[in-house]
Amino acid sequence: MTQRDRAVRIARWGGVVTGLAILGLAGVYVRALVYTPVEATQGAAQKIFYVHVPAAWGALLAISVTGVLSIFYLWLKDRRIDLAAAASAEVGVAFGLVMLTTGPIWGKPIWGTWWTWDARLTSTLFLFLLFVGYLVLRDVLTDPGIRARFSSVIGILGLILVPFIHLTVYLFRTLHPAPIVLKPSAPSLPKVMLVTLLSSVAVFSLLYLGFLMQRYALGLLRELREEALASAQ
Amino acid sequence: MPPADPVIIAEGISRRFAYRPVLVDVSLTLETGEALLLVGPNGAGKTTLLRVLAGLLYPSTGHVDRRVPLGMVAHDAMLYPALTARENLRFFARLHGVNGTRVETLLELVGLMHRADDRVGTFSRGMLQRIAIARALLHEPRLLLFDEPLSGLDPAATRTLVQLLTDLRQRGTAMIIVSHQLEQLRGVGTHIARLARGRLGPKDPLAGRDPVAVFTELMREDG
Amino acid sequence: MRALLRAAWHIAVKDVAIEWRTKTAFASGLVFAVLVLAVLFFSRDPTAVASSDIAPGALWVTFTFAAMLGLNRAFLLERELHGLDGILLTPAPRAAIFWGKFAANLVFVGAIEAISLPLFVVFYDVPIWVRFGELVLVIAMATVAFVAVGTLLSAMAVRTRYAELMLPLLLLPFLVPPLVGGVQLTARLLEGRPLSDLSGWLKLIAAFDLAFVSLSATLFHVVVDE
Numbered sequence: 001m002t003q004r005d006r007a008v009r010i011a012r013w014g015g016v017v018t019g020l021a022i023l024g025l026a027g028v029y030v031r032a033l034v035y036t037p038v039e040a041t042q043g044a045a046q047k048i049f050y051v052h053v054p055a056a057w058g059a060l061l062a063i064s065v066t067g068v069l070s071i072f073y074l075w076l077k078d079r080r081i082d083l084a085a086a087a088s089a090e091v092g093v094a095f096g097l098v099m100l101t102t103g104p105i106w107g108k109p110i111w112g113t114w115w116t117w118d119a120r121l122t123s124t125l126f127l128f129l130l131f132v133g134y135l136v137l138r139d140v141l142t143d144p145g146i147r148a149r150f151s152s153v154i155g156i157l158g159l160i161l162v163p164f165i166h167l168t169v170y171l172f173r174t175l176h177p178a179p180i181v182l183k184p185s186a187p188s189l190p191k192v193m194l195v196t197l198l199s200s201v202a203v204f205s206l207l208y209l210g211f212l213m214q215r216y217a218l219g220l221l222r223e224l225r226e227e228a229l230a231s232a233q
Numbered sequence: 234m235p236p237a238d239p240v241i242i243a244e245g246i247s248r249r250f251a252y253r254p255v256l257v258d259v260s261l262t263l264e265t266g267e268a269l270l271l272v273g274p275n276g277a278g279k280t281t282l283l284r285v286l287a288g289l290l291y292p293s294t295g296h297v298d299r300r301v302p303l304g305m306v307a308h309d310a311m312l313y314p315a316l317t318a319r320e321n322l323r324f325f326a327r328l329h330g331v332n333g334t335r336v337e338t339l340l341e342l343v344g345l346m347h348r349a350d351d352r353v354g355t356f357s358r359g360m361l362q363r364i365a366i367a368r369a370l371l372h373e374p375r376l377l378l379f380d381e382p383l384s385g386l387d388p389a390a391t392r393t394l395v396q397l398l399t400d401l402r403q404r405g406t407a408m409i410i411v412s413h414q415l416e417q418l419r420g421v422g423t424h425i426a427r428l429a430r431g432r433l434g435p436k437d438p439l440a441g442r443d444p445v446a447v448f449t450e451l452m453r454e455d456g
Numbered sequence: 457m458r459a460l461l462r463a464a465w466h467i468a469v470k471d472v473a474i475e476w477r478t479k480t481a482f483a484s485g486l487v488f489a490v491l492v493l494a495v496l497f498f499s500r501d502p503t504a505v506a507s508s509d510i511a512p513g514a515l516w517v518t519f520t521f522a523a524m525l526g527l528n529r530a531f532l533l534e535r536e537l538h539g540l541d542g543i544l545l546t547p548a549p550r551a552a553i554f555w556g557k558f559a560a561n562l563v564f565v566g567a568i569e570a571i572s573l574p575l576f577v578v579f580y581d582v583p584i585w586v587r588f589g590e591l592v593l594v595i596a597m598a599t600v601a602f603v604a605v606g607t608l609l610s611a612m613a614v615r616t617r618y619a620e621l622m623l624p625l626l627l628l629p630f631l632v633p634p635l636v637g638g639v640q641l642t643a644r645l646l647e648g649r650p651l652s653d654l655s656g657w658l659k660l661i662a663a664f665d666l667a668f669v670s671l672s673a674t675l676f677h678v679v680v681d682e
Contacts, residue, residue, distance in 0.1 A: 074678060123632060130629035137626065140616045142251040145293065149678050150612050154626065157605070160671060164633045164664055171656050172636060223252075230252035289541055290682045304545070311542030313533065315474045327466045328546035353537070361537070368542060 014213025054204035062092025067159025082148035087215035246295035304369035314354030358385035463548035467556025
């Protein structure tokens with residue numbers, strides 16, 4: 001089986017995973033809107049929570065995967081790792097965009113303002129922008145070897161930056177609701193809401209995987225084509 | 234056959250730039266005292282090959298074994314325009330762990346003592362080239378890589394450099410010279426090889442033949 | 457180790473000498489800093505906000521921008537006649553290039569900061585001497601953070617077609633922790649509170665310095681090799 005065939009197969013499976021995720025997404029929405037009770041103080045606006053939090057999760061997952069893959073790239077120098085890291089960054093930026101749009105939509109009715117310069121929001125924005133920078137950098141570098149190495153550096157630095165940004169958030173006074181699920185004590189969300197949230201997170205993870213596989217296969221196919229074209233000249 | 238004493242061994246070097254293969258499976262061994270004239274059309278990969286051999290570029294595949302210190306004169310002078318000729322040479326001398334008297338010797342050798350305290354940024358192309366040659370010779374390398382060393386030099390400077398290269402070669406310094414001015418390099422080269430479309434032809438001993446004639450021959454073979 | 461330090465020292469001295477001779481980057485960095493300080497003074501409603509309220513922010517925005525302006529310089533001067541290749545051809549360890557550039561950038565940014573600080577006092581009428589030693593410490597710590605990441609990223613940025621655009625794009629996210637920390641610490645110090653009240657921010661910047669100086673030094677060779 002050639003590399004091209006393998007890439008095509010990954011793209012196909014990625015499509016299947018994405019399809020399943022979209023079905024799951026439909027299910028989660030029905031559950032969130034119909035079967036999960038309306039939150040007492042926040043009202044219907046709280047429903048966006050089931051998109052916002054999983055999108056944030058997806059973005060963070062994607063960015064962490066990019067960081068870890070960047071380390072592996074510098075170690076093993078296999079271009080497939082670099083392509084996977086780039087694919088993950090791109091999916092992460094898409095999820096980040098969802099997170100950054102749903103946040104203000106929730107914020108308007110609850111905080112009374114679209115955007116607050118709340119530290120967590122701000123720092124997420126910076127992280128998002130860093131990965132936009134990562135993609136821009138990839139775009140302006142034409143040599144695949146240099147592109148892979150330079151973007152790995154950004155990926156690794158970004159990974160290390162995440163905890164620092166969180167610490168900055170912690171030290172800065174913040175409006176943002178404190179973490180609700182991953183708290184040392186028992187989760188403070190009612191069980192029915194928690195189940196909805198967690199299944200949404202699971203669906204978004206699946207969606208991430210499906211996107212990642214397709215984007216990776218696409219990147220690989222593009223590389224193979226560029227190479228074939230350049231060699232044919 | 235004298236005992237083999239290679240100064241550099243390159244094996245299976247390939248290099249791509251933005252997907253385009255620039256070097257394809259190049260292998261090359263150079264012995265002490267050999268001066269290889271590297272010829273080929275523009276865009277054949279000559280500069281890339283020199284940079285890979287020097288360690289300034291990583292090969293995409295393949296391996297370079299550098300066994301002696303090397304010096305290089307490339308298209309760019311590898312200097313700082315805001316510093317004077319002497320300051321530039323002193324800086325690189327320090328990084329090489331070479332003392333200041335060597336700098337004075339080389340300034341004398343390339344005939345730029347009278348401009349030693351002028352900023353390199355004010356120099357003409359030919360003078361930059363001479364300082365670059367001095368820089369490359371600072372640590373008395375046993376392998377020299379030249380990319381068009383005669384470009385920008387006037388006839389007098391050309392003669393001086395050719396004489397210098399001949400002397401160095403006779404003292405055992407190996408060199409690879411990329412040049413289109415083969416007639417001037419008659420006395421320098423011991424071997425000739427042709428690089429075309431990233432592929433290196435055989436290293437052909439000149440054995441007293443005229444490099445210009447051999448080059449014409451090589452071109453004819455290509456059709 | 458000694459070879460590394462010696463080579464780094466030579467590279468730093470060379471960079472400072474070049475800057476000393478041309479002074480273009482330094483002069484423009486300085487003028488830029490003064491401009492930012494002056495313009496930010498007017499970026500408020502004078503009837504509602506006292507200049508001392510925005511002073512810490514103005515100071516750190518000035519430092520950040522001035523640093524950013526200076527950082528590309530370090531590798532741009534290597535590009536003119538490809539001096540960096542000349543260094544790479546010597547036996548100097550590649551890490552020496554990082555440390556040399558890092559030191560020269562510290563001198564450059566530090567000098568701009570040293571000159572803007574008195575101007576800051578003049579413009580904003582803030583009592584920096586109340587906790588002067590501590591303030592200098594905070595500035596030094598945050599500057600190390602800026603310059604470490606900046607040295608690494610500018611080495612990458614100059615290799616792209618849009619160096620002046622790429623550096624701020626890549627660098628600013630990394631400046632968030634030291635910048636926010638610097639502003640918070642400066643605000644408290646200007647109020648005369650002791651550093652012991654502020655150990656959280658101080659620890660954050662110290663940890664950032666430690667993490668990013670070592671990371672930048674480690675990753676630097678990835679960026680200079682072609």
